[in-house]
Amino acid sequence: MSRRRSVLLALAVLAGxxxxxxxxxxxxxxxxxxxxxxxxxxxxxxxALVNEVVAVSxxxxxxxxxVGASAxxxxxxxxxxxxxxxxxxxxEPRLVANSVLLTSGTCVAQLLPPGEGPVVPDVAxxxxxxxxxxxxxxxxxxxxxxxxDDVVVVMSAxxxxxxxxxxxxxxxxxxxxxxxxxxxxxxAPQPLEVLxxxxxDPSATxxxxxxxxxxxxxxxxVYGTRLTGEPLVFGRxxxxxxxxxxxxxxxxxxxxxxxxxxxxxxxxxxxVLPADGxxxxxxxxxxxxxxxxxxxxxxxxxxxxxxxxxxxxxTGPWTPSRALPAPAxxxxxxxxxxxxxxxxxxxASGGLLVSVSRNxxxxxxxxxxxxxxxxxxAEVPRP
Numbered sequence: 001m002s003r004r005r006s007v008l009l010a011l012a013v014l015a016g017x018x019x020x021x022x023x024x025x026x027x028x029x030x031x032x033x034x035x036x037x038x039x040x041x042x043x044x045x046x047x048a049l050v051n052e053v054v055a056v057s058x059x060x061x062x063x064x065x066x067v068g069a070s071a072x073x074x075x076x077x078x079x080x081x082x083x084x085x086x087x088x089x090x091x092e093p094r095l096v097a098n099s100v101l102l103t104s105g106t107c108v109a110q111l112l113p114p115g116e117g118p119v120v121p122d123v124a125x126x127x128x129x130x131x132x133x134x135x136x137x138x139x140x141x142x143x144x145x146x147x148x149d150d151v152v153v154v155m156s157a158x159x160x161x162x163x164x165x166x167x168x169x170x171x172x173x174x175x176x177x178x179x180x181x182x183x184x185x186x187x188a189p190q191p192l193e194v195l196x197x198x199x200x201d202p203s204a205t206x207x208x209x210x211x212x213x214x215x216x217x218x219x220x221x222v223y224g225t226r227l228t229g230e231p232l233v234f235g236r237x238x239x240x241x242x243x244x245x246x247x248x249x250x251x252x253x254x255x256x257x258x259x260x261x262x263x264x265x266x267x268x269x270x271x272v273l274p275a276d277g278x279x280x281x282x283x284x285x286x287x288x289x290x291x292x293x294x295x296x297x298x299x300x301x302x303x304x305x306x307x308x309x310x311x312x313x314x315t316g317p318w319t320p321s322r323a324l325p326a327p328a329x330x331x332x333x334x335x336x337x338x339x340x341x342x343x344x345x346x347x348a349s350g351g352l353l354v355s356v357s358r359n360x361x362x363x364x365x366x367x368x369x370x371x372x373x374x375x376x377x378a379e380v381p382r383p
Contacts, residue, residue, distance in 0.1 A: 030119070032188045033061075036107035038075040043105040044346045047353060047377040053106050054374050060088040061110045062099050064366065064373030066337075066357035067282060071136045072344040073150050075185040078103045081119075081131040081154050086370045091116070094367060097128035098156070100189065111189060120156055120179040120194060129156040129177055129194075132282045133213040135220060137245055152181040152189055155210025155222070157281075158200070173281075174200050176210045205229045207239055207269070208281060212294070216287040220245050221314050223285050228275045234300035235278030237271035240285075240314055257315045272316045273309070284340040285314070288352065291383040294318065295341040295354055302328045306339040306356065310383050323380040326356050333361040334372070343382075351379040 065082030072078055085099035096118040100111040111119055120129040137151040156177050162170030176197040181189035198209055209224040220243050225236035241256045255262035259270035273279060280303075283296035291310050298307040298320060306324040311317060326336040338357040345353045355375040360366050366373050 030111055030113050030188045030190055032102060032109040032111060034107070034109055036077070036102065036104040036109045038077055038186050039104045040076075042076060042346050044348050045106075045353075046348055047379045049106070050345075050353065050377040053108065054377070055371070057108045059101075059108065059110050060091050061085075061112060061116060062101060063088055063370035065099055066359060066373070066375070067131055067340070068355050068357065068375050069131060069134045069282075069284065069340055070342050070344065071134045071152070073102075073136055073152075073183060074138075075149065076104070077186075078344065079134060079136070079152060079189065081134045083130045085118075086366060086373060089367075093117070097122060097159075098131050100154075102189075113191075120154060120177075123158055123177075127158060127160050127174065129179065130159045131156045132176075132208070132210050133223075133284075135213045135215050137215065137220065147184060148182045149185050150183040151192075152183055153213075154179040154181070155197075155213055157208060157210070158196075172202060172204070173206070173208055174202065175206075176208065178210070208236075209239075209241070211279075211282050212285040214284075214286050215245060216314070218245055219243065221285070223283070224269075225279055225281055225283070226271070226275075230275065233275050233278075234302045235275045235298070236281060236300060237275045238273035238279050238283075238294070239269050239271055241266070241269065242314070273318055277320070280338060282338050282340075284342075286341055286343045287314070288341075288343045288383055293341060293343070293352070293383055295323070295339050297326065297328075297337065297339060298322075301337045302330065304328055306354065306380075308341075308352075308380060308383070324354065324356070324378055330361075335359040335361065336376075347379060349379055350382060352382040354378050354380050 063086045065085040067083040070080045080101045082099045085096050098118045098120050100119045102109045122128045131154050133155045135153050158174040158177050160172045178195045178197050180192040183189045207224040207226045211225040212223040214221050222241045224239040243254045256266050256269040258268040279296035280301045285294045292314050294309040297303040304327045305322050306326045307320050308323050309318040309320050329335040336356050340355050342353040355377050359373045
């Protein structure tokens with residue numbers, strides 16, 4: 001089996017016996033505008049400075065976007081992945097399903113594919129890729145590409161858009177994809193492949209694998225969230241799987257937490273957090289020092305407060321703590337949702353950087369005033 005094929009199969013972490021359906025790769029090269037040199041050392045910042053950078057950045061292909069999951073490349077740059085993205089007036093299309101920014105200190109660059117469409121191509125008409133999480137896989141024998149320094153994996157939700165008559169929630173999760181990019185020091189990420197990790201499924205109660213992902217101690221951990229369908233329960237259950245970074249092609253070593261132990265059967269996976277008081281569709285989970293930290297709305301996307309959960313292990317037990325007010329805003333038209341932590345960004349205060357996605361129910365306003373859809377950054381105590 002070729003090295004390239006081995007990596008592709010390895011990244012289909014959650015196929016669970018299903019054949020991974022590969023989508024055609026987009027022809028490189030992708031490019032960065034502007035070019036930002038790699039930093040000589042991590043830049044220590046504050047949430048106020050990050051908000052200022054976001055406010056003054058003049059990026060024609062990124063005026064606003066939600067989610068904004070992040071990871072650090074080996075050359076020190078940060079890669080940020082966004083969902084629905086508004087571009088400047090005069091840029092077509094004005095709205096794409098996803099985008100990627102790379103930052104070096106306060107320099108911000110847009111990653112642009114040929115044709116300037118979404119960085120991860122749409123699946124089909126009406127079905128798009130919404131990024132949920134991103135990881136940078138460290139160098140290992142299983143990921144030894146000649147001339148490549150990092151492999152970036154963007155976990156995205158294959159999402160079927162509605163016809164607009166169903167309001168804000170007129171979309172359906174159909175499954176998880178993994179978009180794989182290779183990166184050389186200082187270079188633009190280049191697409192390698194897009195994999196269908198879980199098969200197409202219209203069920204509203206399936207596990208949304210890839211809702212969070214992180215790398216720690218030689219393992220890549222992939223978290224999933226699930227709506228239970230219980231009346232008046234808007235939070236989601238949280239699940240976790242892991243695969244060894246050093247030998248990701250060995251399917252026998254992929255493991256799912258069943259509530260008591262790691263084992264290879266995806267069907268036996270059990271929630272590590274219940275839906276009642278549970279998490280949002282997307283969240284972040286990271287190891288911060290010796291503590292595992294999850295950041296999300298408690299009670300789902302409709303909740304009004306950002307919480308942190310801490311645990312000694314990636315499986316829990318999880319202890320919640322209220323961190324920030326963030327009213328859902330469905331009654332006011334000003335939305336706040338999908339809070340995420342960014343522990344790879346050092347803060348002068350020693351705290352933990354957290355972003356909260358913002359949006360409006362008025363698409364015309366969003367296009368005219370994209371700043372209402374830009375993320376807001378804040379600081380919370382670091383565990």
